[in-house]
Amino acid sequence: xxxxxxxxxNEALAEAMIRAGCDAYFGYPIxxxxxxxxxxxxxxxQRTGMVVLQAESEVAxxxxxxxxxxxxxxxxxxxxxxxxSLMQEGLSYIASAELPCVLANVVRGGPGLGTIxxxxxxxxxxxxxxxxxxxxxxxxxxxxxxxxxxxxxxSFDLAEKYRNPVMxxxxxxxxxxxxxxxxxxxxxxxxxxxxWATTCKxxxxxxxxxTSLHIQPEKMEExxxxxxxxxKQIEKDEVRYEAFNLDDAEYVLTGYGxxxxxxxxxxxxxxxxxxxxxxxxxxxxFPFPKKVYxxxxxxxxxxxxxxxxxxxxxxxxxxxxxxxxxxEYYGRMGGMIPSPEEIVENFEKLFIKGEA
Amino acid sequence: xxxxxxxxxxxxxxxxxxxxxxxxPSTLLPEPFHYCPGCGHSTVHKIFMEVVEEMGIENDIIGxxxxxxxxxxxxxxxxxxxxxxxxxxxxxxxxxxxxQPDKYVFSYQGDGDLAAIGTGETIHAANRGENILxxxxxxxxxxxxxxxxxxxxxxxxxxxxSPHGRDVKTQGYPLKMSELIAPLPGVAYVTRQSVHKxxxxxxxxxALRQALEYQKQGLGFCLVEIVSNCPSNWxxxxxxxxxxxxxxxxxxxxxxxxxxxxxx
Numbered sequence: 375x376x377x378x379x380x381x382x383x384n385e386a387l388a389e390a391m392i393r394a395g396c397d398a399y400f401g402y403p404i405x406x407x408x409x410x411x412x413x414x415x416x417x418x419x420q421r422t423g424m425v426v427l428q429a430e431s432e433v434a435x436x437x438x439x440x441x442x443x444x445x446x447x448x449x450x451x452x453x454x455x456x457x458x459s460l461m462q463e464g465l466s467y468i469a470s471a472e473l474p475c476v477l478a479n480v481v482r483g484g485p486g487l488g489t490i491x492x493x494x495x496x497x498x499x500x501x502x503x504x505x506x507x508x509x510x511x512x513x514x515x516x517x518x519x520x521x522x523x524x525x526x527x528x529s530f531d532l533a534e535k536y537r538n539p540v541m542x543x544x545x546x547x548x549x550x551x552x553x554x555x556x557x558x559x560x561x562x563x564x565x566x567x568x569x570w571a572t573t574c575k576x577x578x579x580x581x582x583x584x585t586s587l588h589i590q591p592e593k594m595e596e597x598x599x600x601x602x603x604x605x606k607q608i609e610k611d612e613v614r615y616e617a618f619n620l621d622d623a624e625y626v627l628t629g630y631g632x633x634x635x636x637x638x639x640x641x642x643x644x645x646x647x648x649x650x651x652x653x654x655x656x657x658x659x660f661p662f663p664k665k666v667y668x669x670x671x672x673x674x675x676x677x678x679x680x681x682x683x684x685x686x687x688x689x690x691x692x693x694x695x696x697x698x699x700x701x702e703y704y705g706r707m708g709g710m711i712p713s714p715e716e717i718v719e720n721f722e723k724l725f726i727k728g729e730a
Numbered sequence: 731x732x733x734x735x736x737x738x739x740x741x742x743x744x745x746x747x748x749x750x751x752x753x754x755p756s757t758l759l760p761e762p763f764h765y766c767p768g769c770g771h772s773t774v775h776k777i778f779m780e781v782v783e784e785m786g787i788e789n790d791i792i793g794x795x796x797x798x799x800x801x802x803x804x805x806x807x808x809x810x811x812x813x814x815x816x817x818x819x820x821x822x823x824x825x826x827x828x829x830q831p832d833k834y835v836f837s838y839q840g841d842g843d844l845a846a847i848g849t850g851e852t853i854h855a856a857n858r859g860e861n862i863l864x865x866x867x868x869x870x871x872x873x874x875x876x877x878x879x880x881x882x883x884x885x886x887x888x889x890x891x892s893p894h895g896r897d898v899k900t901q902g903y904p905l906k907m908s909e910l911i912a913p914l915p916g917v918a919y920v921t922r923q924s925v926h927k928x929x930x931x932x933x934x935x936x937a938l939r940q941a942l943e944y945q946k947q948g949l950g951f952c953l954v955e956i957v958s959n960c961p962s963n964w965x966x967x968x969x970x971x972x973x974x975x976x977x978x979x980x981x982x983x984x985x986x987x988x989x990x991x992x993x994x
Contacts, residue, residue: 430854437818441825572810585813
């Protein structure tokens, strides 16, 4: 049993970063995630020797990440939606140069400066690319403060396994809420670094360089093919999701992160009302758990996708079921959070009354 | 080639160390430069790699290449290197230096990279006193994208985006980055050099060595600006371009030390 604490999501994430043996954090203040940098600034360096640096912008922060990740270090940054937009160029370079790193996006309502209230409106940006060129992030969606802790360690492992940036896509509510968490023990920081890392030219070996520039299109196509093969492998091996009450389900609610948490309550209410409703919560948004939806498509009457956005993940659900079952969407936007009762009401309106 | 050597009556017995007057440093990779004839980049690459060789630090140094003509600097400099996004070299160098503070770290950047899109990263790295060397090649133009106006383009200077000459009233004034950065307390050493004449090449090399010595002492941010040319985009021969440096560039961008560390 690890140490049990009552912690705010952002602080739990920061604590997990220290304990995961993170070598460097570069970040810039933005609501609702500033607690991460504040928490790390207290004593992270004294505790493990990790670098904690407040950058002059999110643009600088992500490029500091590039530099330190290129040295084979465990590095992480966090931000919220507008700041993550500024990081997209850097992320494209990082993905192309295949540098492992972890980011957390504590999403707030947009577009534009928007609001500081929680939202899920950055799904497309996180899952479909975000920056220029064909690349993917591995995207994990925590739905509790405990998962903010657990996914930090998992993210570092996945980032290093695949030499790929990993994004923890969370939101302002999970970042700000306090819950009981079990913390894992302090892990040592790495003392050995991979061969590709620019840790200075070894005496008896070739020097290394990190780049995303390949002027010859034949070479650049090869790089693209290599990246796509890696993403295929990730889709094969790294899908994670959680499912409830699917055995007898006639209908399925689906959502991720905070949305899924609200759906669980809605599912319980619907079950009490006598509807056989299940729930699918994707944990990895990329790779998307297509197969569970594919399988459900052959046996359920409908899927209600619930999101805190205008309907983004619903496109992936629809692609997965390929028209074989009805897929509807219900959600709130701009920092509003749907209530379980609203979900129940919309479920009945769409599937029950509509059916009659 | 072999024919020429035969004509010149090749005498291997004179090829001994004591007669050596010129050679390529071992730290420069056996790759032909892609730079245009007369361009200052190859000279700066060479003298910097000579410094690295002479200091014996090729296993203790990491470089950052910019976006611009010297984007492929890592094809020539035989040390560990990273290629950075346009303007972000100082941030990338910060990331490298912070996790490996005992290693030498340098960035190599042009004026578009350092003085336009990367001004913020440059000033903040300088102001934090990042213990890195920034080699700043100032030729007053965007070379790689073929001759657009740079922040450093001289008043009245013709470029593809100032075809009537830079009009400072509408296009702004040429920016002196070295003078802008020198007053910051985190900055140890700022000097402006050139490589258009042999004597200047020697001085520039000395400045690069000096900057790395300061980095070794942990004194902070060092900027070595090198006023350079762009024969292709200035639409000049290499000789004319070097004359233009003498007559025009150096009249505005004065050579010499702008800030040196106080002697203790």
